[in-house]
Amino acid sequence: MTEPDAGSDVRGMKCTARRDGDDWVVNGTKHFISGALHADFVIVFIATGEDMTDKGPKKRITCFLVDRGHPGFEILPGYESVSHRGYDNMILHFDDCRLPNSQVLGEVDGGFEVMNTWLYATRITVAAMSVGRARRIMDIALQYAVDRKQFGQQIGKFQGVSFKLADMVTEIDAADWLTLASAWRLDEGLEANREIASAKLYASEMLARVADEAIQIHGGMGLMNDLPLERFWRDARVERIWDGTSEIQRHIISRDMLRRLGG
Ligand SMILES: Cc1cc2nc3c(=O)[nH]c(=O)nc-3n(C[C@H](O)[C@H](O)[C@H](O)COP(=O)(O)OP(=O)(O)OC[C@H]3O[C@@H](n4cnc5c(N)ncnc54)[C@H](O)[C@@H]3O)c2cc1C
Incomplete structure (x- = not known):
């Protein structure tokens, strides 16, 4: 979930997935991601649209499964922490990462x-x-x-x-x-x-x-x-x-x- 500019305010996320035919094209960065160093795949929450509400624009969020090594997806080293020193936190980077719709977990826009x-x-x-x-x-x-x-x-x-x-x-x-x-x-x-x-x-x-x-x-x-x-x-x-x-x-x-x- 967490991004450099979106922690508590999850809906403030900037990582987006754009529809392209039957696929999604993902761009953005997540950080503080626990366990990603050892993971075969990640569960990632990405903005897939926006609704206009009384309180302003509200992001729609979808959950995706992304395999380690998938083209356009990188797992990068995170930060050193004073708590849980033996516990890794990583950065996930998506650069025009193309995902088929079958990698949606749950419903499209049902990430929350x-x-x-x-x-x-x-x-x-x-x-x-x-x-x-x-x-x-x-x-x-x-x-x-x-x-x-x-x-x-x-x-x-x-x-x-x-x-x-x-x-x-x-x-x-x-x-x-x-x-x-x-x-x-x-x-x-x-x-x-x-x-x-x-x-x-x-x-x-x-x-x-x-x-x-x-x-x-x-x-x-x-x-x-x-x-x-x-x-x-x-x-x-x-x-x-x-x-x-x-x-x-x-x-x-x-x-x-x-x-x-x-x-
Ligand atoms: C070791 C570690 C591992 C983590 N692992 C994961 C992970 O695997 N996956 C993942 O998605 N995230 C992970 N996180 C992220 C963690 O969930 C966030 O750090 C947390 O949600 C807070 O977000 P932030 O750090 O961006 O702080 P911010 O949201 O920027 O908050 C800064 C300060 O402002 C306060 N604040 C913000 N909004 C409000 C408000 N509305 N009212 C009152 N106070 C407010 C906060 O309480 C805090 O004191 C991890 C974090 C750490 C440190």
Whole structure:
């Protein structure tokens, strides 16, 4: 989905596919594309037209499958990231890339429907991964609070540390239940847009707080790469950005509530 000039605003994409007989001719660039280094094919969302609405022009979007090595399609190296250092992100470049109509996934102009099904599942995955990592961080911090002694006693006996542990586990449990509840709604076929956004928002922000507090409990050792905490802390950062930033999740949540009352 993502392009250099179109991130949160997916419909602002400039990558276009123009009809030419039975084929489509694609031009444009995508960036931040996970896993493309290893992929045999990519799933790509491309503008296939524009409608005029009350709010101005609105792009129609179609989903395509494109094979690695297809003429006119290149997978180029992406950027180095502080989060997920072992995880590649790539640039996809299309230069008069000719695709037969049989490579459309779903319906022509129905890309948003495909995208939304996908984003529901990935947002729950972000929430679940955040909960899992936070539990591992919690275990490490709890053990350190027992093992580490200062002023002649376990640091976990200082209220300044023990209250952090209490807040951490409470937030982890809350995120866990939000995640399970939203996944249950999706499984049951119930409306789950707001609930999934709440789970993604809360769990990813919880993970950042828990990782940060765990480092505080470890003092200087928390920042050293002898322990896994600095990596958890770095990796936590991206969870509030990909699959829709925290701000976009807040937008989804508030819009869902306001719309129900005619807002
Ligand atoms: C490591 C990594 C891997 C990724 N993998 C993929 C991938 O495989 N496929 C893919 O398509 N994308 C991928 N992404 C892209 C990711 O989904 C986008 O980075 C994300 O959607 C945000 O877009 P942006 O970075 O362009 O930020 P922008 O959209 O430019 O946002 C910049 C800031 O403005 C805020 N903002 C924007 N609009 C609003 C608004 N309406 N209200 C309030 N605040 C707003 C944002 O919240 C953010 O704080 C990946 C990103 C990263 C970092």
